[in-house]
Amino acid sequence: MSNFIFQNGTKIYFGENQLNNLAKEIKVYGTKVLLCYGGGSIKKIGLYDKVIAELKSGDIEVYELSGIEPNPRHTTVNKGAKLCKQNKVDLILAVGGGSTIDCAKAIAAAANYDGDAWDLVIHKAEVTKVLPIISILTLSATGSEMDAWSVISNMDTHEKYGFNHKDMLPKVSFLDPTNTYSVSAYQTASGSADILSHIFDSKYFTLKPKLEMIDMVMELLIKTVIKFAPIAIKEPNNYEARANLMWASSWALNGFINCGINHATSCHAMEHELSAYYDITHGHGLAILTPRWLEYVLNNETAPVIYKFGKNCFGIKDGLSEIDGAKASIKKLSDFLFNELGLASRLSDLNIDETHFKAMANNACKAKGGVIDGFVKLTPEDVENIYKMCL
Amino acid sequence: MSNFIFQNGTKIYFGENQLNNLAKEIKVYGTKVLLCYGGGSIKKIGLYDKVIAELKSGDIEVYELSGIEPNPRHTTVNKGAKLCKQNKVDLILAVGGGSTIDCAKAIAAAANYDGDAWDLVIHKAEVTKVLPIISILTLSATGSEMDAWSVISNMDTHEKYGFNHKDMLPKVSFLDPTNTYSVSAYQTASGSADILSHIFDSKYFTLKPKLEMIDMVMELLIKTVIKFAPIAIKEPNNYEARANLMWASSWALNGFINCGINHATSCHAMEHELSAYYDITHGHGLAILTPRWLEYVLNNETAPVIYKFGKNCFGIKDGLSEIDGAKASIKKLSDFLFNELGLASRLSDLNIDETHFKAMANNACKAKGGVIDGFVKLTPEDVENIYKMCL
Numbered sequence: 001m002s003n004f005i006f007q008n009g010t011k012i013y014f015g016e017n018q019l020n021n022l023a024k025e026i027k028v029y030g031t032k033v034l035l036c037y038g039g040g041s042i043k044k045i046g047l048y049d050k051v052i053a054e055l056k057s058g059d060i061e062v063y064e065l066s067g068i069e070p071n072p073r074h075t076t077v078n079k080g081a082k083l084c085k086q087n088k089v090d091l092i093l094a095v096g097g098g099s100t101i102d103c104a105k106a107i108a109a110a111a112n113y114d115g116d117a118w119d120l121v122i123h124k125a126e127v128t129k130v131l132p133i134i135s136i137l138t139l140s141a142t143g144s145e146m147d148a149w150s151v152i153s154n155m156d157t158h159e160k161y162g163f164n165h166k167d168m169l170p171k172v173s174f175l176d177p178t179n180t181y182s183v184s185a186y187q188t189a190s191g192s193a194d195i196l197s198h199i200f201d202s203k204y205f206t207l208k209p210k211l212e213m214i215d216m217v218m219e220l221l222i223k224t225v226i227k228f229a230p231i232a233i234k235e236p237n238n239y240e241a242r243a244n245l246m247w248a249s250s251w252a253l254n255g256f257i258n259c260g261i262n263h264a265t266s267c268h269a270m271e272h273e274l275s276a277y278y279d280i281t282h283g284h285g286l287a288i289l290t291p292r293w294l295e296y297v298l299n300n301e302t303a304p305v306i307y308k309f310g311k312n313c314f315g316i317k318d319g320l321s322e323i324d325g326a327k328a329s330i331k332k333l334s335d336f337l338f339n340e341l342g343l344a345s346r347l348s349d350l351n352i353d354e355t356h357f358k359a360m361a362n363n364a365c366k367a368k369g370g371v372i373d374g375f376v377k378l379t380p381e382d383v384e385n386i387y388k389m390c391l
Numbered sequence: 392m393s394n395f396i397f398q399n400g401t402k403i404y405f406g407e408n409q410l411n412n413l414a415k416e417i418k419v420y421g422t423k424v425l426l427c428y429g430g431g432s433i434k435k436i437g438l439y440d441k442v443i444a445e446l447k448s449g450d451i452e453v454y455e456l457s458g459i460e461p462n463p464r465h466t467t468v469n470k471g472a473k474l475c476k477q478n479k480v481d482l483i484l485a486v487g488g489g490s491t492i493d494c495a496k497a498i499a500a501a502a503n504y505d506g507d508a509w510d511l512v513i514h515k516a517e518v519t520k521v522l523p524i525i526s527i528l529t530l531s532a533t534g535s536e537m538d539a540w541s542v543i544s545n546m547d548t549h550e551k552y553g554f555n556h557k558d559m560l561p562k563v564s565f566l567d568p569t570n571t572y573s574v575s576a577y578q579t580a581s582g583s584a585d586i587l588s589h590i591f592d593s594k595y596f597t598l599k600p601k602l603e604m605i606d607m608v609m610e611l612l613i614k615t616v617i618k619f620a621p622i623a624i625k626e627p628n629n630y631e632a633r634a635n636l637m638w639a640s641s642w643a644l645n646g647f648i649n650c651g652i653n654h655a656t657s658c659h660a661m662e663h664e665l666s667a668y669y670d671i672t673h674g675h676g677l678a679i680l681t682p683r684w685l686e687y688v689l690n691n692e693t694a695p696v697i698y699k700f701g702k703n704c705f706g707i708k709d710g711l712s713e714i715d716g717a718k719a720s721i722k723k724l725s726d727f728l729f730n731e732l733g734l735a736s737r738l739s740d741l742n743i744d745e746t747h748f749k750a751m752a753n754n755a756c757k758a759k760g761g762v763i764d765g766f767v768k769l770t771p772e773d774v775e776n777i778y779k780m781c782l
Contacts, residue, residue, distance in 0.1 A: 002406065003404075003405060003406025003407065003408075003409060004403075004405050004406065005402065005403065005404055005405070006402070006403040006405065007400065007401070007402040007403065008399070008400075009398065009399075009400030010398070011396065011397070011398035012395075012396065012397040012398065013394075013396055014394060014395050014396070014397065014650075014651075015393070015394025015395065015651065016394065017394075018394060211631075211634060211635060211638060212615070212618075212619075212631070212635055213611065213612070213615045213635045213638055213639055213642075214638070216611040216614070216615070217608060217611060220604065220607040220608060220611060221604070223607070224603070224604045224607070227603075228603075240602075240603070243602060244602060244603055244604045247602060247604055247605070248604055251604075256647060259405075260405075260406065
């Protein structure tokens, strides 16, 4: 069992009608806000108007950056940072899903840096000072509302990397399940696959010893997604389903389920290349990759871990051989992702062919120091093979 | 389902040999420390010497308050506050179990108050400024290492109350399971009963709707205690058992499992009176009270909640009537506490008779505004009846 450090100071307002606390929380940090959001869905659901009304009621000066992309670009980060510098903004308010919050974090870091924000992403320059961040979440998926990471894409170089700094952790996040009622079936499914992957990748699927209590928490989070994602897809306005998915998405990545297993994230590393080259939905890429990855790494050593997952999360029966049990577990996961959640199961469904697989596999491994050292070590050749299994 | 606010910024170092981070963490807050500990068990296990060595290596000036009682007194708090004022201490370092940490929190608050510390406990005066607190935990029980509450006793008036302030949350806590190896079977059992009670009281046993995900977390924490407490009692140096109990004790009270169910803590309210009058071990008092409390509040409305507990945590079979299922569940809990953990089951075993029951019942309810509004509302008469069931 490994040692670990836990710390997460984000203040969470969970539930309906908590926005009346927004102005009060902002004023702890200042009165000039950069409001960041995406394509305008927050206007459709009326959230934009509510936020503006709250900000006005608190005499808060608002600057806006809209149009943040689903895989946020470093160029957008630069635009936001410029707005902060020009207007001497005190804090960033992100209203949206993980992409908007990730972009806000990068802006918060870049607002105190004179060069290209991309330098910070690739560690050419170090993050020093970060503006405070407050988020209002509208999509249960990335966990960005309660972690210190930001994933930014550079479409010129086909690169997508995560970077972090302790002060990039949001100070306050508002989690109102009703703000996710309008999330489409497709985005709900992709977000749910993302939550699962945060639990699987680098934490649940491991050959290292785990703290049993945390292992059980991971399994119940997986079961929470398995139960409530299909309900949220069928009944988008089901508060209970949206609430369980929302808090599970935060728990998957806020450190509660860490217990010192700090190996590389295999599927996330492979997916970042897919998004960097093809700009696909992150969670959908993860859904396609995950069962193939498990199939690829299946061996006598990994089989018991995979079979245990199937037994405890999907009720796969006891008494099979470890390998057969693991295969049945992977099959069940595929059924869940591709049939129950309805996600297209192949990269070819997303018009992706093998043109860039070699380059993508090399990049994925390069970003992790040559080899992805996760559940099982993956070389560029392994990664290319897994991509091919997804065609 | 209720709204809730979650925030817990304590930084946790979990695992062995993490004390080399102690001086670094202290220096964030200052260089003059009041070291608080209890009866000297930290000297027997060598922890005192390790701590002193770390403090010396960091050139930290140390003042000491030893002899903190199992139910810490307000007079001891006053002594500690005086030491802080005289020596202009920057922060409090608590090394011990919940009593030591609770006392350290009260000292941290009283160090900035000119009157009797008891004024702060009973809200005659409000806590304003609090010295930073760092803790090194040696007993898995109270959760004090990761919450903002302090429970202090006044033996002159037979009163024992909790009070809290956001800044009484420890800044950093060191959770090293090996520091609990020397905890006796009796204290391990009592601590485990305390952990269970933190989950039961005001959170798990409720008629209000719960977030399913959190309900499952509570059940797995209960199962963690049920599995690992007996192992820790039989094999005191079992790292896995001690580690699971230790992290479970923090989770029971750090807010992770809160989901807006803020009703009164029934058993804690009743137990505080037992400790205030008879100075018994808190967890043992809770163990004696809990099954009788459940028996007393058992009715058609509460039975399904109690039966569900038995099914999910103890594997009580399905298909019984709700009342019979609940009775079987309470029986199983009693067996666990009194047979498996080996705790004496009656107040009379602790030389407690009914002399003070009426006064204690009145006090317990008075502290909660006249009625204990928990799982089921309890009047002073109800509380007295429950005490009598425990004889």
